[in-house]
Amino acid sequence: MLSMDLFRNEADKIRADHDKRGISHERIDQVIDLDEQWRGALKEMEEGRRERNQAARGIADAKKSGDKEEADRIMAQVKDLGERIAALDEKANSLLEERDHIRMRIPNLLHDAVPKGDDESGNTQHSLHGDKPEFEFEPRTHNELIEMNKWVDLERAAKIAGSRFFFLKGDLARLELALQTYAVDFLVSRGYTFVQPPVMMNRQAYEGVTDLSDFETVMYGITPDPLYMIATSEHPLTSMYMDEVIEPSLLPIKMVGVSPCFRREVGAHGLSDRGIWRVHQFTKIEQIVISHPDDSWDHHEDLLQNCVDLWDNLGLHYEVVNICTGDMGTVAARKYDLEAWLPGANAFKEIVSCSNCTDYQANRLRMRYRTAEGNAAVHTLNSTAVATSRALVAIMEQNQLEDGRVTVPDCLVPLMGGKTHLEPCQW
RNA sequence: GCGGCGAUCGCAUAGCCUGGCCAUUGCGUCGGAUUGCUAAUCCGAUGGGUCUUCCCACGGGGGUUCGAAUCCCCCUCGCCGCGCCA
Numbered sequence: 008m009l010s011m012d013l014f015r016n017e018a019d020k021i022r023a024d025h026d027k028r029g030i031s032h033e034r035i036d037q038v039i040d041l042d043e044q045w046r047g048a049l050k051e052m053e054e055g056r057r058e059r060n061q062a063a064r065g066i067a068d069a070k071k072s073g074d075k076e077e078a079d080r081i082m083a084q085v086k087d088l089g090e091r092i093a094a095l096d097e098k099a100n101s102l103l104e105e106r107d108h109i110r111m112r113i114p115n116l117l118h119d120a121v122p123k124g125d126d127e128s129g130n131t132q133h134s135l136h137g138d139k140p141e142f143e144f145e146p147r148t149h150n151e152l153i154e155m156n157k158w159v160d161l162e163r164a165a166k167i168a169g170s171r172f173f174f175l176k177g178d179l180a181r182l183e184l185a186l187q188t189y190a191v192d193f194l195v196s197r198g199y200t201f202v203q204p205p206v207m208m209n210r211q212a213y214e215g216v217t218d219l220s221d222f223e224t225v226m227y228g229i230t231p232d233p234l235y236m237i238a239t240s241e242h243p244l245t246s247m248y249m250d251e252v253i254e255p256s257l258l259p260i261k262m263v264g265v266s267p268c269f270r271r272e273v274g275a276h277g278l279s280d281r282g283i284w285r286v287h288q289f290t291k292i293e294q295i296v297i298s299h300p301d302d303s304w305d306h307h308e309d310l311l312q313n314c315v316d317l318w319d320n321l322g323l324h325y326e327v328v329n330i331c332t333g334d335m336g337t338v339a340a341r342k343y344d345l346e347a348w349l350p351g352a353n354a355f356k357e358i359v360s361c362s363n364c365t366d367y368q369a370n371r372l373r374m375r376y377r378t379a380e381g382n383a384a385v386h387t388l389n390s391t392a393v394a395t396s397r398a399l400v401a402i403m404e405q406n407q408l409e410d411g412r413v414t415v416p417d418c419l420v421p422l423m424g425g426k427t428h429l430e431p432c433q434w
Numbered sequence: 435g436c437g438g439c440g441a442u443c444g445c446a447u448a449g450c451c452u453g454g455c456c457a458u459u460g461c462g463u464c465g466g467a468u469u470g471c472u473a474a475u476c477c478g479a480u481g482g483g484u485c486u487u488c489c490c491a492c493g494g495g496g497g498u499u500c501g502a503a504u505c506c507c508c509c510u511c512g513c514c515g516c517g518c519c520a
Contacts, residue, residue, distance in 0.1 A: 015484095046484060053489045060489085063501045067454040082500040089500075252444060252481095254463085377444075377463075377480095 008111055008370045010384065014038050024116045027123060028332050034109050041106035048102055052095035059088045111219060115367040117332060118304075118341035124331030130344070131331070136315065137324035139348060144409045148351030149400040150282040153179070155411050157432040159283055171272060171287045177432030178423075182402070182415065183290065183395045185422035187265055190292040190393045193317050194263035199294065202262045204243035206269075207234040212246040215372035218337040224273040240264035241389040244295040245364075249372040252382055259298040259306060263392065266291065282400070284356070289396040296388040299376065300366065303386035307363040310390040311343050314359050317392060321416045323401055324348040326355055340365045345391075347401035358397045361390035403429075 013021055014035070021035050062085040069078035122131050140146075153159040158179035164172040175183055191201055213226070213235050222228075227236040237243055244264045253260075268291045283289075294313060296306045311327065318325055330342040345359035366384035369375070375382040406414040413429040420427055 049489085050484075053484090056490080057488060059501080063454070066500060070454080078500090085500060254444075381485095382482095 008107075008367060009113060009116065010366065010370050011042065011110075013116075014042060014110075020116065021113070024114075027117060027121075028114065028335075029125075034113050038106055038110050038113070041102055041109070045099055045102040045106055048095060048099040052092060052099055055088060055092040055095060059085060059092065062088070111214075111371070112337075114335075114337040115340045115365060117335065118363070120329070121335065121341055122329060122331040125333040127331075127334045129331035129333055130328045133327040133329045133343060134315075135326045136319060137322065139324050140350060140405045142350065142407075146350040146404065146407060147411070148282070149284070149349075149403045151351070152403045152407060152411060152413070153282060155431070156429070157434065158429070161282075169287070171285065173283050173286060175283075178426070178429040179399060179403075179432075181423060181426075182419065182429060183399060185419045186393055186395050186398055187290060187292060188422050189419055190317060191263055191265060193320075194292075194294060194313065194392060197313060199261045199263040202240075202244060202264050204237070204240050204247075204264055204266055206237050206243075206266055208237055208243055208246070209234055212249055212372075213242065215249060216242045216245050216338075216368050225270055227269050227271055236269035237266060238270050239268045239291055239389075240266035240293045241295060244293065245297070245368055245387050245389065246372055248297065248374050248385075251374060253297070253374070253376045253385060255299065255376050255378070258376060258385065259296050259302060262295040264293045264295060266293075268394075283396045284400055286396055289394060291394045292392040294388075294390045294392050297374070298386045298388065300383065300386050303363050303365060303388060306386075306388050307341065307361070310388060311361050314345055314361060314390060314392065318345060318347075318359075320418045321398070321402070323405055323416075325358065325401075338362070338364050338367050340367070347397070347405075349401065349404045350407075351404045356397075358394060358401060359391040363388045 009021065018035060018039060022032050025032055025035065062081055065081050066078050069075075069081065122129060124130065147155075156177075156179070158176055160174040160176060161170075161172075164174050195201055207229060210233060213222075217225075217238075221238070222235070225238050228234070229236065241264075243266075244262050248260075267288055269288055270286075272285060272287060294310050296303075296310065298306050315327070325345050325347040328344045328346055330339075330344060335342060339362035341363050343359075343361040344357050345361075346355035347358045348354075349356050364387045366386055368387045369384040374385050374387075376385050402416065403413050406416070408414065408428075411431070415423055415427050415429060
């Protein structure tokens with residue numbers, strides 16, 4: 008959510024941003040109009056309260072000096088003031104609610120370097136990494152590999168949970184655990200603190216970190232409790248300091264979180280989504296930074312560099328993409344994706360998303376730091392380190408051998424008990 | 435889950451029983467003054483708002499009242515005890 012200061016003093020900045028995104032100014036004007044109405048109603052109500060407070064003091068004085076008649080006279084005089092105040096209060100509140108209802112739907116201001124584009128086809132390549140693997144045989148898709156090696160049981164998972172759930176078995180399950188350990192160790196060595204978050208959150212905190220439409224299409228709700236399963240550890244880790252004033256000496260707060268991620272994936276279809284590429288539950292190792300506003304763009308580059316180094320160490324071929332206006336979403340001001348080369352699909356596909364959300368989440372979460380001039384919103388950043396299910400797909404497809412076995416990336420071998428290849432599961 | 439107790443400004447606290455000035459004090463932080471010593475001492479500021487002779491704010495919501503931090507009800511969270519439990 009954008010701060011009200013922007014609407015009151017620099018509305019043209021928001022308008023220019025909407026022009027770049029190609030959306031109308033209607034909502035901006037509504038927010039400004041409702042804000043003016045709210046301020047008027049508030050002023051009127053405060054005037055009423057001032058009168059009442061004054062009268063209340065008069066009653067106290069009269070009673071103290073024993074002048075019961077005077078006290079009764081004033082009480083009668085101001086009796087209906089309370090009702091008037093209540094009515095004005097209600098009016099002001101509904102104006103404020105309406106203003107912020109619309110304001111919540113206005114997207115973050117974009118960084119200048121965000122390219123213009125209507126959809127993902129407008130994204131631009133930022134850099135290319137690793138070598139494209141060459142095969143002397145027809146490379147298999149990950150679907151074929153998990154089936155022939157019995158590493159994943161989709162049918163039985165569907166039986167007990169539903170489609171897009173999976174059992175992970177044998178060496179591939181072990182590789183998944185090695186990836187978690189590797190990514191956490193890697194980021195701990197770069198100064199990040201390992202944090203395991205709750206995997207359910209209440210609505211109020213959740214509204215602080217996500218696009219409202221996600222409640223319909225992404226998150227699972229819990230019945231009968233008013234909770235939501237997290238779609239990523241970004242959500243609990245970013246909202247951790249909700250409603251707090253953070254001591255500036257604590258900034259930047261750098262965390263590496265690991266959690267299962269739950270996604271409804273409403274509306275997702277397609278042959279390429281078979282297997283474990285797009286699933287309802289997966290594990291993700293996530294980087295989070297809560298930073299001083301002046302430093303956030305440096306941290307954004309650091310997050311990307313961490314990803315690049317980590318994925319280089321895994322020995323994979325991938326590209327970094329600069330996300331364009333039409334593919335950006337509501338919350339981020341700038342976003343890089345890493346897309347891994349999938350030989351089976353003959354395409355680059357998304358494995359990492361690295362965002363600077365500037366003060367957008369912090370404004371919603373009322374997450375501030377102390378300054379000499381008062382409190383100001385912090386900046387929040389998040390980036391995937393490894394989404395294990397997608398990393399497994401990339402490793403399987405790029406490191407596959409003709410017999411269907413898969414070479415373990417060197418850096419993971421020690422975490423696999425010295426095992427250099429994934430062997431088929433017996434059942 | 436049951437019973438008891440609690441929640442006040444960054445932290446810690448007073449006020450609540452018995453409703454009515456401006457929500458107390460300490461620490462921390464920031465600013466200033468001063469002193470020859472790694473610091474001490476003194477002064478000031480330090481919840482939010484449309485930064486203001488004004489309004490709001492005492493976990494959240496409702497009620498009683500001319501008036502609620504204070505009385506009543508509901509909820510949330512925490513602590514202690516009991517129960518259950520990986």
